[in-house]
Amino acid sequence: MTPVARPELLLDVKGLSCPLPVLRASRMLRGMRDGERLRVLATDRAAVQDFRSFCRETGHALVAFGEEAGVLSFVIRRRPEPAG
Template sequence: MSETLLDVKGLTCPLPVLKANKALRGLAPGARLTVLATDPASVADFRAFCKETGHALVAFGEEAGTYRFVIRKREDPPG
């Protein structure tokens, strides 16, 4: 399973989510995107983003002011 790292430290809402959305578009279904952010608002933003888009927030943590989100891209609907 592929995993991609996106460092958006120093960026504020809504840029971390917008950049993550763009990165997810380029990934295969089921791939993982790890996002590193420093904006405290990103916690609520990523939870809402995943709920609305169907991507899975599989892990979340915070260490020394850096938030780490692991998002699994949703499987594309059958076409």
């Protein structure tokens, strides 16, 4: 039986300033399964560097980034948990 993929989860943190977008994303990612994706919508320009650093430090993958009409969109794939 093939596992059914859950849809991409969405976190809207528009209007929130650093460090709240990353903190909210981190909390949400902790409750997700390995490989699931989280799309974060933000308006704080500092979020660009914040999410790059966050992913580099935590092992989550920043798989997409874009901007449309002043709204930043980040797609983060949850890292696998270490075996053991």
